[in-house]
Amino acid sequence: MACLSAxxxxxxxxxxxxxxxxxxxxxxxxxxxxxSDETEHRGGLELSAVISAAYDSNIFLSKTDPKSDMVTRIxxxxxxxxxxxxxxxxxxxxxxxxxxxVIYSEHGSNNRIDQEAAxxxxxxxxxxxxxxxxxxxxxxxxxxxxxxxxxxxxxxxEILAAWIPREKITVELAAGNLKSDYSxxxxxxxxxxYGRLGVRYxxxxxxxxxxxxxxxxxxxxGGSDQTLQQVTAGIxxxxxxxxxxxxxxxxxxxxxxxxxxVNPVLEGRIDWAPRKGTELYLTGYQRQEASxxxxxxxxxxxxxxxxxxQRLGGNWTARLEGGREKVSYSRVSGSGTSxxxxxxxxxxxxxxxxxxxALDVSLFYRVSDDSSTAKDFGYSQRLAGIxxxxxx
Numbered sequence: 212m213a214c215l216s217a218x219x220x221x222x223x224x225x226x227x228x229x230x231x232x233x234x235x236x237x238x239x240x241x242x243x244x245x246x247s248d249e250t251e252h253r254g255g256l257e258l259s260a261v262i263s264a265a266y267d268s269n270i271f272l273s274k275t276d277p278k279s280d281m282v283t284r285i286x287x288x289x290x291x292x293x294x295x296x297x298x299x300x301x302x303x304x305x306x307x308x309x310x311x312x313v314i315y316s317e318h319g320s321n322n323r324i325d326q327e328a329a330x331x332x333x334x335x336x337x338x339x340x341x342x343x344x345x346x347x348x349x350x351x352x353x354x355x356x357x358x359x360x361x362x363x364x365x366x367x368x369e370i371l372a373a374w375i376p377r378e379k380i381t382v383e384l385a386a387g388n389l390k391s392d393y394s395x396x397x398x399x400x401x402x403x404x405y406g407r408l409g410v411r412y413x414x415x416x417x418x419x420x421x422x423x424x425x426x427x428x429x430x431x432x433g434g435s436d437q438t439l440q441q442v443t444a445g446i447x448x449x450x451x452x453x454x455x456x457x458x459x460x461x462x463x464x465x466x467x468x469x470x471x472x473v474n475p476v477l478e479g480r481i482d483w484a485p486r487k488g489t490e491l492y493l494t495g496y497q498r499q500e501a502s503x504x505x506x507x508x509x510x511x512x513x514x515x516x517x518x519x520x521q522r523l524g525g526n527w528t529a530r531l532e533g534g535r536e537k538v539s540y541s542r543v544s545g546s547g548t549s550x551x552x553x554x555x556x557x558x559x560x561x562x563x564x565x566x567x568x569a570l571d572v573s574l575f576y577r578v579s580d581d582s583s584t585a586k587d588f589g590y591s592q593r594l595a596g597i598x599x600x601x602x603x
Contacts, residue, residue: 254292258603261286261311265575265596270318271360272353272590274583280318282596286311296331296342304332313351321360323351338375344387345369355538355555355581356504358588362394363503383409383423393503400432401501405439417449434507435468435544441476453484463499465509468544474499474511488522507545513537514555526565533558551585569602 263284269277286309294303311325326349333342344367351362369387376382385407392400405427413419422444429437443461450456458479465472477497484490495515502508514536521529535556542549557579565571576595583589 257288257290257292259288259290259601260603261288261598261600263596263598265594267592267594269590269592270315270321270353271358272355272581272592273358274587274589277590277592278318281316283314283316284311285314296333296335300335300337302332302334304330306330306332323362325350325352333371340373342371342373343369344371355553355588355590356502356510357398358590361398361503363398364390364392366390366392379413381411381413383407383411385409391503398503399434399501399506401429401503403427403429403439419447421445429501431501431507434501437501437509437543438466440464443476455482456480465499465543468507469542472541472543489519491517491519493517502540505540505549505551507542507547508540508549509543510538510540510551528563528565530561530563531559532561551583551588553581553583553589555579555581571600573598573600 261284265282265284266279267282268279270280270282271278288307288309290305290307292305294301296303296305306329308328309326311327313323313325315321327347329346331342331344333340346365346367348365349363350365351360353359354361367387367389369385371383371385373384374382387405387407389403389405390401405425407423407425409421409423411419411421423442425439425441425443427439429439431437441461441463443459445459446456448456448458456479460475460477460479463474463476465474475497476499477495479496480492480494482490482492493515494517497511497513499509499511502510514534516532516534518530518532520531523529533556535554538553538555540549540551557577559575559577561573561575563571563573574597577593579590579592581589581591
């Protein structure tokens with residue numbers, strides 16, 4: 212679901228958090244963002260690579276027939292940045308592309324290449340700007356909803372115009388589209404088109420508040436259309452030098468064949484560095500999504516993640532992350548039973564060593580579990596491996 216104010220989207224995404232499998236709890240080992248803040252600040256052409264090898268106890272996230280394997284991922288990446296989208300005047304562009312080869316030691320027929328590309332380009336003047344934001348992903352990892360590997364293409368496009376009529380006030384107008392296409396004909400493609408109007412007010416150098424209204428339509432293959440409306444308010448606040456808060460909350464109304472529902476929406480993050488070498492974060496999110504597995508059903512996602520990193524002696528850093536998510540399904544069109552509920556959690560400790568500014572290695576372990584009320588779904592999974600990151 213698209214967020215309602217580009218200001219708060221940028222504020223949250225810049226801190227590199229992701230939801231806990233598929234559009235829910237993340238299971239991939241390679242989690243490096245395609246376009247990072249570091250790439251944006253350094254500019255020019257950047258080359259990097261992420262290589263990992265991990266034992267996975269349940270590569271298909273299956274409840275009834277878990278398969279284990281050693282999985283190797285090789286992900287070279289190229290990115291290019293020119294100009295500054297946040298400051299100054301003139302044109303700017305940010306582009307990145309990362310293919311990731313996924314190789315299974317014993318289940319070679321499932322080898323694949325995932326791909327991800329992202330582009331931000333536009334022009335910025337004294338009192339106005341025009342920006343295009345796009346991303347495309349071709350993925351084949353297993354998802355919690357389907358309980359098997361799920362090949363899909365995800366596409367996001369948005370055009371955002373911003374105008375500053377008065378000092379400290381910014382008016383934004385945006386239009387965009389989100390699409391999910393599945394190669395399995397048993398799954399249901401979806402496409403959402405939306406328009407958004409938002410206003411942001413810079414109260415102080417460390418505080419920005421805003422409101423936004425978004426209207427859109429959602430089409431799901433084999434189901435009736437849905438009309439969406441959202442109203443949200445948000446704040447990006449830095450009360451102290453070592454504390455950053457980005458929060459967006461509101462309500463969404465969905466009109467469908469079976470009636471009208473109103474649900475809360477939430478996306479937020481808190482970062483805190485209590486002392487040198489120690490960093491903590493906390494995120495929370497709630498949203499509605501169209502089911503790709505159940506025809507005529509949506510699901511509500513409510514989750515939270517938290518993490519801490521501690522710089523140890525020398526070049527060592529210890530990290531600990533965890534999260535919990537609740538997913539509940541409801542019928543929005545047609546007839547039949549619904550009500551599947553999933554409760555998902557994960558814990559991921561890791562130990563990193565930085566050889567140089569360009570080379571670091573991480574040892575990690577990840578355990579996750581999905582308790583589902585649907586008898587054929589849910590899973591337990593353990594991951595243990597090593598990841599190497601190199602910047603040329």
